[in-house]
Amino acid sequence: MSGDRRRILVCDDEPQILRALKVILREAGFDAVPAETAEEALDRAAVHPPDAAILDLVLPDGDGVEVCREIRRWSQMPIIVLSAVGEEDAKVRALEAGADDYVTKPFGARELVARLEAALRRVQGTTAEEPRIVAEGLEIDLAAHTVRRDGADVHLTPIEFRLLETLARNRGRLMTHRALLVEVWGPEYADDVTVLRGHVANLRRKIEPADGHRYVRTDPGVGYRFAA
C-alpha cells in the first residue's frame, strides 16, 4: 500500500443511504465509489476495479445477486451484500453467487466497516497456507490433524475435523450450509442440512466452552462461520 486509500464500490438505489455511506467510509479510511443501479455498478467496477464492493440486493434495474455473479466472472474482490430480515433466500443466493458476507438492514456503520475490513483481510491472507491455526485457546494443527483446547487434546472424528478445518481456513467468513456440505461431504450431500446440524452440534460439544459458542457461530437460516 503506497498510502493510497482503498476504493469501495457502493451500490444502493437510495441516494440518502449512498450519501451517508460515503461519509462513513471516508471516516474509516476508504473512498466510496457510488452507483445507484446494477448497470452503473458493473460499469464502475470494470472501468477502475475497486478493492471491494457493497451491494444492495434490491436494485431498480435488477438483482444484487446478478451483480455478484457478474463481478465474480473476473474478480475475487470481497463483496458484501445489504439485505433485509426475511430475505434469507436472497442472502443464500448471493453467497452462492460469490458474495463474501451480508449485513442486514438497518445496520450500524461500525458493523459494516468491521465486516468490510475482515473481508479485505481474508483476501490478503488467502495465499499463505497456514500449517497451524490458533484462536483464543484453540489450536488446530492442519498437518498433524490434531486439535487442542487450553493445552488439552480434543478427539474429533475425521468428519468433525474436516468441518472444523473448512470453517477455520475461511476464518470470519460466512459459509453457507450448501458450501460446507459440498466441501466436507461431497456434492451429493449438498441439501442435507440435518446431517450438517448434527455434526456441528457434536463438534461444539467437544470444542466450545460451557458458557456459549465462541468458535463456531450460527447465521440462522444461512450457514456458519468460524468467528474467533
Place this chain on the structure above:
Amino acid sequence: MSTPSARREPFLLRETRPPAALGVAAAVLGVAGATALLYVLREVAPVLSLGVVYLLVVLVVSAYWGLWLGIATSLLSALAYNFFHIPPTGRFSIATSENWVGLLAFLAVAAAASAVAELARERAVEATQRREEADLAAAAARALLGGARLEDGLAQTAHGIATALGLSSAQLTLGVVDAPGERQATYALHGADGATLATLVLPAALPPEVEARLRARIVPALETILAGALQRDALLDEVVETSALRRSDDLKTAILRAVSHDLRSPLTAMITSGEALGSAALDATERAELSRAIVEEGARLERLIGKLLDLSRLEAGEADPRLEWTDVGEVLTAARDDLGERAAGAVALQLDRDLPPLRADAVQLERAFANLMENAIAHGGAQPVSVRARAVGPRLVVRVVDRGPGIPVAEQERIFTPFYRGEDAVATAAGAGLGLAIVRGFVEANGGVVRVESLPGQGTSFVVEFPIVEPERA
C-alpha cells in the same frame, strides 16, 4: 310422490273396498246365477256334489266386501241350494247332515277369504304409507341437504309434510317454539344429544293414526336429516371462516414482506446519516444534506406507518366513517399539505366556486386524496399533477391527473389490490403497493366510487365521484 297414479296395483290389494251396494248386488246376482247354473249341471253330476259352485260366489264376495257380506252370501247360498236343488225341492228343510256340512263350509270359506283379503288390504295401506313417508324423507333430504339455504329447505319440507298427511298447514322452524297459535300442536325434533333442533307446528287434534305415523316414523326421519343439515351448515361456516383466516394470514405475510423492505430502507438511511453526522471531517453542505435526509426519511417512515394502519383498519372492517358536512376544497388542500414541500410545487389544485359540501369523514377523504396525489407524483414522470374538483349534475367529481407513462388496461383493476405494484413500480422498487387500496377503501366507505382512466403513453386520470346530498333534507 312423483307418479303415484301411474303405479300398477294388484287388483286384490286395493286399499279400499268396492261400494257395499255393489256387494249386495254381486251376492244376489251371484247366488241366482249359481242356482241357475246348477239346473244345467244337474244333468251331468250328482246334485249333492254341486254345492261347490256356490263356494265361488261366497269366496269372491267375502274377498271384496268382507266377512259380514260373506256370511250373508253363505246363508243365501245355503237357502237357495236347499230350496231349489236339494230334494225335497221347493221348500226349506235341512233334513240331512250333508246340508249342515255344506252351510258350515260356506261360512268357513267366507271367514277365511275375508280375513285374507282384509290382511292384504291392510298391507296395501301400510305399503302406501311407507312409500309416502320414504318420498317425504327423500324430498326433505333434497330440500335440507341439497339446497343453499336451510330456511328455504325448511319451508319446502313443511309443505311436503302437509301434503303427505293431508293437513291444512305445517310449519317447520329451527329451535324451540314456545307458544304455538291456537289450535296448533308442536312436535319437537331432537338431535342425538337431546337438544331441540327444530319444532314442527301442525293443526291440533290430528286423527290418532296420523299422530301415530308422525311420532313413529316421520319425526325420527326428519330428526336425522335435520341433524345432518345443521352439521353440514356448521362445517360450511367453518370452511368460510378458515378461508377468511387464510386470506388474512396471506395479508399479514404480505405486510411483513413490505415492512421488511419498505420500513427498513428509510430506517437505514436515518441510522447511517445519523452516524455520518458524527464524522469529524464534514463540510457545511454535507452536514445539511445528512440532517435533511434524517428528517425526510423520518417523514417517509411516518407516512408508511400511517398507510399500514389505514389498511389494517380497512381490512379489519373498522373504518366506519364519522360523517359530517365536509368541504372538499379544504380536504384537497390539506391532503396536498400532508405531502410536504415536494407536493406544494408538483400539485396544481383547481377548485370550482360553490362546491357543494359532502356528507363524509374529512380525515378519511384527506388520507384518500393524499395517497392519490402521492401516487400521481411518483408515477407522473416529474411532470406537474393537476387536481380538479367540480359538481357535475348530481355528483361531485374530483379528477387527479398525471402526465406519466399511463397504466396498461390489463393492470387497471389490479392496481387497487393491496401490495400490488404496477410494472413500472416493480422496476423502480418504489412504494409498498398500499396507496390505491387505501384510496378505494376510504372512498367507498364514504359512499363514493373511484376508477381509473388511462391510456399508455398519455397519462393517467383517477376519477373520484360522490353523490351530492342536499343539506336541508339530510
